Amino acid sequence: MNFSADRLLLFGATGDLSQRMLLPSLCALAHDGLLAPELKIVGTARSEMNDARFRNFAREALERHLPAGRRGGLAEFLNRLSYQALDASTLEGFDDLARKVGTPGQGLAIFLSTAPSLFEPTIAGLKSAGLTGANVRIGLEKPLGTSLETSREINDAVAAAFSEDRIFRIDHYLGKETVQNLLALRFANLLFEPIWNANYIDHVQITVAETVGLESRVAYYDDSGALRDMVQNHMLQLLALVAMEPPTSFDATAVRDEKVKVLRSLRKVGEGESVIGQYRAGAISGQAVPGYDDELGKGSATETFVAIKAHVDNWRWKGVPFYLRTGKRLPERVTEIVIQFRCVPFSIFEGRGAKTQPNRLVIGIQPEENIHLSLMAKVPGLDRDGLRLRPVPLDISMPDALAGAVHRIAYERLLLDLIEGEQTLFVRRDEVEAQWEWVDAIRDLWNRTGVEPKSYPAGNWGPSAAIALAERDGVTWHE
Template sequence: MSFTADRLLLFGATGDLAQRMLLPSLCALDADGLLSDDLRIVGTARSQMSTAEYRQFARQALEKFLPADRRGGLATFLNRISYVAVDATTIEGYDELATAVGNYDNGLAIFLSTAPSLFEATIAGLDHAGLTKGNVRIGLEKPLGTSLETSQEINDAVARAFSEDRIFRIDHYLGKETVQNLLALRFANLLFEPIWNAKYIDHVQITVAETVGLEGRVAFYDDAGALRDMVQNHMLQLLALVAMEPPTSFDATSVRDEKVKVLRALREVGDAETVTGQYRAGAVSGAAVPGYDDELGKDSSTETFVAIKAHVDNWRWKGVPFYLRTGKRLPERVTEIVIQFRCIPHSIFAGRGATTKPNRLVIGIQPEENVQLSMMAKVPGLDREGLRLRSVPLDIAMPDAFSGTVRRIAYERLLLDLVEGDQTLFVRRDEVEAQWEWIDAIRALWAEAGITPKPYGAGSWGPSAAIALAERDGVSWHDE
């Protein structure tokens, strides 16, 4: 549906996501003049407070989480906001919410960030109050279920009130500049696309490493674990962007059609192709940290680390392994994609005592956004004792390459697209369900084979079995 909303309704308006990401993103967009003057924002949550109290709450969040140089016109932004307390589990309160939203003939965008168990009740409340009719679209923040079955239940509940073209499923990784730049790298440069296949690429590594532990997400994380928290959404979306065929154009339908083909081509994982772990007490960045069970306050079989050897069974990627790993309490915070190219078929330098290394492309997503391509070069010198070659990096640090460009929060892009109606960077239902189908098969494998998390010390790169997973194929993880 093509319309730019002049009303934005934020559920979970007092939550951590709203304080850290949503309010700062909206304020920054406003400061840059990217929000329409007539856009009004209505926040809602269970907490009882007046609009004036909520504006003060929002001000404190912005002063804490948004740099001062991006807070231009703070008072003007706060004046856009009103607040209504609603208990999503009951129908009461939604009529008052509808009154606060007011006339939305020009369009209403809803951002729904709530527990999966509340999705159906919330949609019913919105429908009761007439907030699903006409020019309305809805953004859904993860988690969208805990399995294929529960995901389908949520999607069915939403679909009863909203058509697919009005549903915007959010994966905030897709709002990151470097993730979007992956598409530009592949499809705007003749250099890469002809060699982006099994003939030239040996393997792909995708790492999402965190140094933090539970960080206030105790109940959610122990129910979810690393596989459902990170692999099911962020990592599979990164894999799909790396492996997808060229779309016919850069629009929502074309891009998402190609991603879902990749997800459906994922081979079922065998028990020797997955490693799961849970951190124990150790040290991260020189500071002692407790083990997972200690933080949780009880014994648990939830995994905080996963490594997987995956395959995409199609012509382009025949025989190319995709190594995925993610975990908490690892030595550094890093998200990156490594494209390891094959060795040259014949070295003309071997007779001169020189060795060559295969090229490697590293796409850094966080904490720094950069692209690095390693190339072989001759070491300067007369070479009387033999020719020397060395792998040298060609670095493109995005902040340096585009000086003067503001480094945006990922949610800025996604919230703006939600308001304006561009679905390209959002996830379609068939994508979500293809992801869950693959993840559910892994969880069933773990249960059937009795696979339980292996311990690893906080501050390490996970269980030694994760290193062996790659080394059996002669591969080393990029940190080694």
């Protein structure tokens, strides 16, 4: 149903995500006049506080996490906020929450950021309090389960109260500008799409590297690991955007239909096609850092690094490997996609002593948004000792190239889309379940074959076996 909500209910309103992302994003949208004047924001969490104390809490969060230049109209924004304490594990209190929300004039949008164990009781509480009607939509923050089975349980619970067109499953990577620019690069430029296939592309690399360790996510991460935390959602969404067929239009149904086709075409990972690791003490940027077991305070078999050789078995990508790697305590924080093209079929320059190298397209997502394309060019000179060629980079820094445009954090776009009911950048149930089916098969393989994490020192690019995974195919990881 199309409506623009005039009430926004934030579960987990006092949590870290709310402080760093949600409240700053909403304040920035209000500053730019993108929130309707009548929109009211109700926060809820276990913490006991009144409206005034929550507004002070929000002010402190905004002063820490939002640039001063985007805090215009701060007082007006804070006046939109109210708060209702709630223990979501019990039905008691949901009626009070409903009274706090009041009767929306147009509709209610709910942002649910809670532990997976609270999804079902929260939905039950919302339903009991009449907060699941036809003019209510809900946004779900990950993790949506820990397996296909648990994901289905959560989705079933949500579906009992909300139709699919009112469910917005969030993967914040889809809100990043460069991720969306990947679609523009492919489908708005005749240059790339005709060669975006197995005839011209040798392989694809997708890297999501972090320099941080456990930080405040100790309990969650040790139960999850890198495969569930990063591969199941962010990395498979990036892979789907790289590999998808052109959608018939840029709308939610068409785009998500094509992504699902890719996810269902993923071949099961076989023995020897994955490597897992766990970091030990080392150094990041010259600073000593402890090992995973030191941070955890005990030994663990949880992987903090995973590298996978994946295959999309369809007409476009048959025979093209997709190398995925992600990990914690790696040398730098970077998310990028590398499209490695094939060599030219015949070089006219070999007789003059010149060697060609294949073109490479690197799409940087974070920390810098950029596009880098390497082309072969002749080195200036008289060439009496032989002709020389070398790669020449074409670099586009997206913030510089699009100077003057407002560059927003991902949650600004996603929250606004939730309020307005635009589902294109959200994940559909069949996508989530296709991702879990592939990831569960990998973990089952590890359990059957006794795969254990290999150690790597913090500050390195994972265990040496990850390098070998690519190098035995003649591929070098882009670093």
